[in-house]
Amino acid sequence: MATPLVESTPTQARPSRTWVGVLISAGLVVLMVTSLFIGVSDVTPASLLSADDGGRAGFLLVVSRIPRTVAVVLVGASLGIAGLIMQMMVRNRFVEPSTTGVTEFATLGMLGTIILTPGMPVMGKAAVAAAFGLFGTWLFLQVVKAIPVRQLVLVPLVGIMLGGVVGAITSFIAYRLDLLQSLGQWSQGSFASIMAERYEYLWLAAVMVVIAWVAADRFSVIGMGEDFATNLGLNYRRVMAIGMIVIAVITACVLVTAGIVPFLGLVVPNVVSLIIGDNVRRAIPWVAGLGAVFIVACDILARVLRFPYEIPLSVIVGVIGAAVFLWLLLRRRSRAH
Numbered sequence: 001m002a003t004p005l006v007e008s009t010p011t012q013a014r015p016s017r018t019w020v021g022v023l024i025s026a027g028l029v030v031l032m033v034t035s036l037f038i039g040v041s042d043v044t045p046a047s048l049l050s051a052d053d054g055g056r057a058g059f060l061l062v063v064s065r066i067p068r069t070v071a072v073v074l075v076g077a078s079l080g081i082a083g084l085i086m087q088m089m090v091r092n093r094f095v096e097p098s099t100t101g102v103t104e105f106a107t108l109g110m111l112g113t114i115i116l117t118p119g120m121p122v123m124g125k126a127a128v129a130a131a132f133g134l135f136g137t138w139l140f141l142q143v144v145k146a147i148p149v150r151q152l153v154l155v156p157l158v159g160i161m162l163g164g165v166v167g168a169i170t171s172f173i174a175y176r177l178d179l180l181q182s183l184g185q186w187s188q189g190s191f192a193s194i195m196a197e198r199y200e201y202l203w204l205a206a207v208m209v210v211i212a213w214v215a216a217d218r219f220s221v222i223g224m225g226e227d228f229a230t231n232l233g234l235n236y237r238r239v240m241a242i243g244m245i246v247i248a249v250i251t252a253c254v255l256v257t258a259g260i261v262p263f264l265g266l267v268v269p270n271v272v273s274l275i276i277g278d279n280v281r282r283a284i285p286w287v288a289g290l291g292a293v294f295i296v297a298c299d300i301l302a303r304v305l306r307f308p309y310e311i312p313l314s315v316i317v318g319v320i321g322a323a324v325f326l327w328l329l330l331r332r333r334s335r336a337h
């Protein structure tokens with residue numbers, strides 16, 4: 001495929017890993033605590049300790065604020081890992097589920113459940129969306145294999161076009177059946193409605209992160225190419241199948257819980273690669289931590305920029321992610337000359 005992922009920033013140009021790791025951990029703790037006390041309702045440390053409140057602040061903290069913060073962290077960590085695994089499988093730094101059509105296929109599957117079985121439980125919707133996402137991942141890999149010239153930017157461009165076609169079909173079906181509003185609510189990319197017992201499916205995405213960590217060394221090997229992996233005795237097809245399942249399940253869980261969150265899986269693994277290189281086992285905790293920091297910070301911005309109103313998280317992540325994506329493209333081009 002395109003460019004071997006083993007080429008990365010020279011070691012001497014990387015900042016101190018220890019200090020960056022401490023900074024990410026401390027930043028995540030500060031942002032999570034801040035997230036707990038931001039919102040329209042008055043939930044502050046003083047109100048939690050006040051006897052006049054009647055336990056209202058504590059109730060809101062347990063039912064709304066803590067579930068929302070945990071859900072945001074799980075989405076940030078798992079989407080970053082999904083992007084990292086997909087980049088290893090395709091051997092291209094500019095791909096992630098939302099730039100390869102996987103998210104659009106999962107959305108199409110979810111629309112199918114809305115049309116055919118509107119009363120299906122959320123777990124069933126997630127399973128159908130995961131099956132469609134799995135097919136989308138497989139189809140994208142087959143299309144990429146058929147591309148005669150695999151330039152660095154051409155691969156994600158093909159994925160974006162594939163996703164555009166599937167997204168257009170989904171929108172057309174939803175338009176014809178007057179389901180555009182329902183589809184928009186599902187795929188908006190917002191955590192405003194997250195409460196207790198409405199985010200627990202994301203723990204399945206956390207399980208996929210653990211599976212990715214267990215198979216991390218195998219993903220590092222397939223990032224060097226099919227011939228290299230096969231010569232080392234690795235079952236290339238089995239590892240690719242595991243990667244496809246991990247990506248599809250994470251994408252589906254995030255989609256049915258919060259909607260579409262673009263660019264996160266692209267930006268975070270690239271930033272981590274600049275810091276510690278392309279070893280997947282070492283990168284996974286960094287990607288999970290930085291992904292959580294990035295999305296919690298974006299969620300706080302989404303809640304305070306137009307307070308007391310809330311901007312969809314996908315808008316904030318999309319703007320920042322697109323800017324970083326362009327910077328990565330221009331940075332690669334300047335290094336190539």
